[in-house]
Amino acid sequence: MSALINIVTFNVRQPEDPAYCTDRVVQLLNSITNEADVICLQGLNPDRFRTITSALPHFIGFLSSGGAAIAVRKSAFPNPYFRESEGAAVLVLPGGNVYSVNLNDELVVEEGPGVILGSLHRDLTEEGWKDGMKKVGNFELSRPANNSPFWNRVWIRDVKPVSGDVLDFGLWSFKDDAERVTQCIDLCGSTHFPMKFSVRM
Secondary structure, three states, rough: OOOEEEEEEEEEEOOOOOOHHHHHHHHHHHHHHHOEEEEEEOOOOHHHHHHHHOOOOEEEEEEEEOOOEEEEEEOOOOOOOOEOOOOOOEEEEEEEEEEEOOOOOOOHHHHEEEEEEEOOOOOOOOHHHEHHHHHOOOOOOOOOOOOOOOOOEEEOOEEEEEEEEEEOOOOOOOOOOOHHHHHHHHHHHHOOOOOOOOOOO
């Protein structure tokens, strides 16, 4: 029987002020992860990983050498099994693997069901993967700048997507890219929007 897993994925790549941005990231995660089972983060270094995860006492996490992390709710996963794959952080589950990827197009993904979240820019459709957000009818952009070459994605294979949302904070009401980016940093400490994705696997 498949289990419903609620995931928050967020590229927390910091702009100029690390302390300010990390504080915003922590505030945001504490406000949106009350129903999350898994948090996938990208754009981290070890110091920021420790700061962020220490502020999430109900979660335990793993950071890869490529700056990607996965944290899981302790009550949902009392004995999580994490590993690294080509710089990605991997959570190994009975129903498939969850990958958090940070700018790693060389990722080698194992056969079988899974979910890939983060900045993986190569098209995986020919490898049997599907765009998870599009499968649930969500076509929102994952960054506040229209001209960005880097997007965050959710790829799925042999799992059942349930829902997906990009938390854009209503910033598309601003017509100017630079203003949206500035507002996004003020609100969540990153130049990326957080995303929520629920899946049965």
